[in-house]
Each structure stands twice: as structure tokens, then as C-alpha cells.
Amino acid sequence: MSKVLVIGYVWPEPTSSAAGSRMMQLLNFLSKEDHEVLFCTTARNTGNMADLDSLGINTKRIKLNDPEVDDLLEEFKPDIVLFDRFMMEEQFGWRVDKICPQAIKILDTEDLHFLRQARERAFKKNEKAEDLYFDSDLTKREISAIYRCDLSLIISEAEMQLLFSEFRLPKEILLYLPYLLEMISENKLRNFPSFEERKDFISIGNFLHEPNWNAVLYLKEKIWPQIRKKLPEANIQIYGAYASEKVFNLHDEKTGFIVNGRAGDSSEAMRNARICLAPIRFGAGLKGKLIEAMQNGTPSITTNIGAEGINSELPWNGFITDSENEFITKAIELYSDQNLWNQKQIAGVEIINTRFCKEEFQSNLKSRLEEIKVNISAHRHMNFTGEMLKYHLHKSTYYMSRFIEEKNRNKN
Structure with missing residues (x-):
């Protein structure tokens, strides 16, 4: 040994x-x-x-x-x-x-x-x-x-x-x-919560990591207000370990910006959400939140830096864009279109099974x-x-x- x-x-x-x-x-x-x-x-x-x-x-x-x-x-x-x-x-x-x-x-x-x-x-x-x-x-x-x-x-x-x-x-x-x-089996895919069983958007990430804090602030100030105008019944659930007072100060139930702090079970939180939003503007490596979204059948919208190294030539399980306006438009479209959402969910399963065996x-x-x-x-x-x-x-x-x-x- x-x-x-x-x-x-x-x-x-x-x-x-x-x-x-x-x-x-x-x-x-x-x-x-x-x-x-x-x-x-x-x-x-x-x-x-x-x-x-x-x-x-x-x-x-x-x-x-x-x-x-x-x-x-x-x-x-x-x-x-x-x-x-x-x-x-x-x-x-x-x-x-x-x-x-x-x-x-x-x-x-x-x-x-x-x-x-x-x-x-x-x-x-x-x-x-x-x-x-x-x-x-x-x-x-x-x-x-x-x-x-x-x-x-x-x-x-x-x-x-x-x-x-x-x-x-x-x-x-x-x-x-x-x-x-682990590979995502057909049985596991069938057991994911359906489009109708899910609600809200999710953003998740350790707040000791500066790219995560920057992304949440960007959501709060620029992206979420425009999404909320078109989807007034939707909320965005913000999760992340080591959230400081400045993070919790972003919480606003009136606008549906819900800051939860650490997720007790991040997989469960991801499975309950319909869309994962990750407008990451700098960083390196692989973004675990986007991998976890795919593992739980949750389509995502992110940037080119967010998606870097994950999908190679395979279709993304949502959309990749560095345009603020397109990010907002695609988030609304994906949240509202069940057929498109189902297609993107399957794309995420293919990425996990093909790229991370x-x-x-x-x-x-x-x-x-x-x-x-x-x-x-x-x-x-x-x-x-x-x-x-x-x-x-x-x-x-x-x-x-x-x-x-x-x-x-x-x-x-």
C-alpha cells in the first residue's frame, strides 16, 4: 500500500x-x-x-x-x-x-x-x-x-x-x-422535477470568491430588474456560503430578489429552480455552479468566461452571451418556453455524460x-x-x- x-x-x-x-x-x-x-x-x-x-x-x-x-x-x-x-x-x-x-x-x-x-x-x-x-x-x-x-x-x-x-x-x-x-442515467433524467414543478431563477456561489459577488451585484443592479418587469411572478433565489452583511443588504422581497445565504442542500435548491443565472465577468477554471445545474437538470444562462472549458463544441444547456440585453431576453424566453427548456435540459445531460466521465x-x-x-x-x-x-x-x-x-x- x-x-x-x-x-x-x-x-x-x-x-x-x-x-x-x-x-x-x-x-x-x-x-x-x-x-x-x-x-x-x-x-x-x-x-x-x-x-x-x-x-x-x-x-x-x-x-x-x-x-x-x-x-x-x-x-x-x-x-x-x-x-x-x-x-x-x-x-x-x-x-x-x-x-x-x-x-x-x-x-x-x-x-x-x-x-x-x-x-x-x-x-x-x-x-x-x-x-x-x-x-x-x-x-x-x-x-x-x-x-x-x-x-x-x-x-x-x-x-x-x-x-x-x-x-x-x-x-x-x-x-x-x-x-x-457520475453519469446521468435515463432513469435519473426522468426523475428530475419537470418544467411545471419548478419555479424561480437561482444564482449560487461562495461569496469569498470575488467573481461570484460581482455577478450577484450585476444581477441586482442591471439584469434582474428587467427580467422582473416581464416576469412579475418570478423570484430569483440567491445562495452562497460566507455571505456578509453587504450581501444580505441586497435582499428585497418586493422585487423578488431573495438572498438566502448558504444552501442547506445545493442540489435540492438547484432542482427546484427553473433557470440558473450566472453572469460571470471574470474568473478561471470550471464553474461548479454550472456543472451542478446540469447535474440537476437545470438549464442555465451564462457568459463565455462562465462556460469556458465545460462544453467544448457541444450545445450549451441554455445560452451563452456576453451581451446584457441578450442575457435578459434569453432568460425570459427560456423561463417561458417549455419545449425549449426541455431541449436545453437534455443538452446539459449530454455535456455531463460526454465531458466529465x-x-x-x-x-x-x-x-x-x-x-x-x-x-x-x-x-x-x-x-x-x-x-x-x-x-x-x-x-x-x-x-x-x-x-x-x-x-x-x-x-x-
Whole structure:
């Protein structure tokens, strides 16, 4: 039995974010592959964290710049180390290289953080994102972390293409691994609530994520008032974890803008809605809310950034538009036309079943890990840039970490 150490950015919260769902998919895969899995994080416990004990996964809270992490690595002796986002590789990758040099290092990027940041800055400054990410320190940090790992998991084909075309990363250190989903059977499709059984629109997303807050504000100020004029009996139900006071201040029953906060069961909330609205104007990765809409038979209307990486050439389960007026028109049309709604629901099922088959992508990941394990030395020699970046990071990070450790020791 091989040992896998997962170093998480946060405790996984699958009911709060798409990132939490993604991590749980990976942990489920690892635990079912007969690995001994240990999940560690520097984050504090939360009331919404997943019960990893039920999967047979041990957990431990660790600290930054703490020699006890070295002791943990010495004792556990992992064969594989999975970093949840590049910041964890920056903090702990050099320790893994020092103590467990033969361990396969995997980076789950979740999404490309530098791309998300560049798009947000571009949106706010009315500039082009590609003019911003090449000069960004975040870009250099994230690309460096990808090079230093033996394999990086990329959730979107669009992001794979960006890394190949703009940054010339070698294909041997990247693996396209989208969400790992169960197929939607004919029986499940038949059991979805019908068009007549559903009502209202829905918008859902973790409010710690800036693109979600921006989208809800856009709905409130520009889009929803126009929809409500044509559909006065309809409401929009706003859901999302970690809603602050500024979010709840948007609640207005008179205009049908209902802010609910965290959804007790997001799948149930999605199944009860007729349409999912996601006017996302910046961001990266795959948008979990739109995947969840398809999984629950709920057509959606979104932007090109919202749909990026999900459907490829397949018809969308609703409409994709960056035009505010068209977004409003299509929302009204789809809400009112049962035949069109039924067609779009089926399109969403086809996307899930064609693009996110769990068995196919799990098999790809397993095969790639076996290839790397057998040829680890040759694999790393091919990636000389990564070896060079490890050398320089180790020199700088090692001495800085030791300085902080000594400083902390003197305080105590």
C-alpha cells in the first residue's frame, strides 16, 4: 500500500465551493485506490468541513515554518505528495524534496490563479488580461510551482492550451483532469422535477470568491430588474456560503430578489429552480455552479468566461452571451418556453455524460502516476527547468524558513 500526503490550502468544504468538491473527488479516488491517505492543512477547522474520517483518511493540522513538518515527513514517508494550490507547494515543496526526494509531487492547481487575477484586473481597468499576466509576480510564482512538480492537474482545457501556447510548458508535466462525475442515467433524467414543478431563477456561489459577488451585484443592479418587469411572478433565489452583511443588504422581497445565504442542500435548491443565472465577468477554471445545474437538470444562462472549458463544441444547456440585453431576453424566453427548456435540459445531460466521465479521467490519472513512478529519474531529467527552480527555491526558502523558526523558538 502506497502512502499519499495531501497538503491542503483549506479543509475541504464540498457544500461551500467547487474547490471543496474538487478536492473531495480527488480524495475519494485516492482512498479507493488502496492508498493510505493523510490530509494536512495549516487552516483552522470549520463547521462545514467534510468528514474525512468516514473515508478512512487521517487528518492533521500543521504549521508554517515549523520543523515538526520535517518530523511528519520522516515518520509518514509518503510515496506521493499532493499540493492543493501552488501556495502549498511554495511553502512545503522544498521540505518534501529534502526529506522524501523520491516522492512524486503533484500540484492540483484548482484553477490558474494568475489568470483569474489578470482577468479581474482587466475587467476593472478595461484592459486585456493577456497584457497583464506576463508581468505579474503571481504568474511567475504559479508557473514556477508547476515546473517544480512532477505533475500538475489542470481542470480546464482552455487553461491547458494557455500553458502550452503562451508559456510553452512541457506536456509531460501537465494532465487535463476536469471534475470527476457520475453519469446521468435515463432513469435519473426522468426523475428530475419537470418544467411545471419548478419555479424561480437561482444564482449560487461562495461569496469569498470575488467573481461570484460581482455577478450577484450585476444581477441586482442591471439584469434582474428587467427580467422582473416581464416576469412579475418570478423570484430569483440567491445562495452562497460566507455571505456578509453587504450581501444580505441586497435582499428585497418586493422585487423578488431573495438572498438566502448558504444552501442547506445545493442540489435540492438547484432542482427546484427553473433557470440558473450566472453572469460571470471574470474568473478561471470550471464553474461548479454550472456543472451542478446540469447535474440537476437545470438549464442555465451564462457568459463565455462562465462556460469556458465545460462544453467544448457541444450545445450549451441554455445560452451563452456576453451581451446584457441578450442575457435578459434569453432568460425570459427560456423561463417561458417549455419545449425549449426541455431541449436545453437534455443538452446539459449530454455535456455531463460526454465531458466529465469519472472512470475515464481516473484511469488517465492512474496511468500517468504509474508511468512517472517507473521512470521518475528520466521524468525529472527531462524537466531541467523544474530542477533548476527547485535549487534556487530551496536556497532562498530554506534560509528564510530557518530564520523564522529560530525567531519563533526565541519567542518561546
